């Protein structure tokens with residue numbers, strides 16, 4: 001039976017060429033700074049993002065945590081969106097491990113913030129009752145806001161606000177390459193005005209493991225120390241970094257295929273009565289839709305019995321992520337199966 005796994009772009013497996021690159025990797029001890037593949041990946045990431053330096057880490061969650069700890073002292077506070085991954089899905093790490101509080105403000109439908117909300121969240125640093133506002137964080141693409149790609153122009157007012165309050169900015173760019181491809185803007189332009197970013201190699205870029213933090217050299221030096229403190233120093237990590245180098249060279253442009261597949265899937269689902277989806281809101285590789293209460297469980301079981309995984313049973317809101325492991329034929333098959341389900345009603 002055909003298997004189509006829409007649960008996440010993290011389920012991607014390395015291509016045969018990526019596995020060859022892994023086998024051929026030059027290795028050393030990265031905690032001594034001697035792994036040539038890790039060094040090459042970090043330099044390449046810095047170049048692509050237009051930042052001074054990069055740091056290879058094990059996951060997106062660790063990348064965001066290290067970045068926050070490098071920007072903010074204990075007793076500081078960060079501004080986060082209520083739908084952001086940092087706030088919702090990273091186990092409160094900055095608070096638990098860094099003594100840092102979160103000031104949560106609403107993400108609008110585009111994943112952005114209102115300036116009034118930002119202003120409201122800003123603490124008076126002369127008032128010793130308050131924590132110290134220390135960082136503004138964004139997400140791009142914004143997962144929970146539908147995989148929206150946020151353009152530099154859209155971000156400008158927020159960055160203007162942050163800079164006028166002397167606040168550094170950090171972007172969780174787990175899928176920043178999806179945003180860059182969608183907007184046809186190089187990543188270095190997307191993040192030019194942002195102080196630090198993280199991006200994931202292990203999502204649409206199909207690597208088995210890893211994320212990279214990019215920023216100025218002093219920030220990355222600090223981040224390197226924190227990575228060690230968290231037990232994230234890896235030894236012959238070139239095994240993993242070589243996949244990252246391969247991905248940055250070969251897996252970025254193909255993200256358009258995932259975006260095209262997402263749009264095709266959305267178009268196929270839009271015709272069905274028990275599914276509520278707006279195709280126009282599908283911008284990158286994430287397809288969100290609502291399934292009516294009556295059908296959500298039955299549809300899920302039907303799809304699973306035909307090898308299709310995805311969605312969410314806890315709510316009516318489902319997410320299907322397209323990625324390197326899903327072909328145009330898999331999309332046709334999925335649409336066909338959802339229609340077969342409709343025929344059973």
Ligand SMILES: Cc1ncc(COP(=O)(O)O)c(C=O)c1O
Pocket residue numbers: 058059060061062085086139143172174175200202211
């Ligand atoms: C927007 C976003 N940021 C960060 C992460 C964390 O990445 P990881 O699973 O590698 O910790 C994810 C993972 O799904 C994500 O979607």
